[in-house]
Amino acid sequence: MRHPLSSERMTGAIRPRISVLRLGHRRERDKRITSHLGLTARAFGADEVILSGEEDPSALETWNSVTERFGGDFECRYEAKPMSWLRRFSKSGTVVHLTMYGEPWREAVEDISMNAPVAIVVGGTKVPGELFKLADHNICLLYTSPSPRDS
Numbered sequence: 001m002r003h004p005l006s007s008e009r010m011t012g013a014i015r016p017r018i019s020v021l022r023l024g025h026r027r028e029r030d031k032r033i034t035s036h037l038g039l040t041a042r043a044f045g046a047d048e049v050i051l052s053g054e055e056d057p058s059a060l061e062t063w064n065s066v067t068e069r070f071g072g073d074f075e076c077r078y079e080a081k082p083m084s085w086l087r088r089f090s091k092s093g094t095v096v097h098l099t100m101y102g103e104p105w106r107e108a109v110e111d112i113s114m115n116a117p118v119a120i121v122v123g124g125t126k127v128p129g130e131l132f133k134l135a136d137h138n139i140c141l142l143y144t145s146p147s148p149r150d151s
């Protein structure tokens with residue numbers, strides 16, 4: 001079996017539950033990116049996507065509609081207090097924060113424990129500083145700085 005977060009094979013392991021938490025969703029501004037995030041999470045094998053920020057039934061309807069049409073056990077829901085949920089989750093699972101200011105993902109992905117459930121956190125607006133401390137892994141998907149001044 002392949003490591004669910006990379007192309008490397010895992011030996012004799014059972015894949016843990018993978019949740020994707022979308023922080024700080026803004027209904028009008030973020031509807032396309034949030035919709036695509038959930039669809040990508042589903043396509044890459046996540047078990048659920050959790051929406052936080054502004055409540056947006058249309059995102060949940062989109063994800064549910066795709067699951068109804070194509071099958072599978074993909075779940076989606078809204079979480080009003082995402083940091084409380086993450087604090088509880090972190091006691092028994094692995095928190096992976098995708099950020100512009102973390103370890104390069106190619107180096108970090110193999111260190112992510114797959115022996116417990118995994119929550120992959122994707123921010124939108126400014127994320128709480130507590131998240132950087134709460135996360136087991138802060139991972140950067142970019143190879144360049146997000147600021148044009150740093151290029």
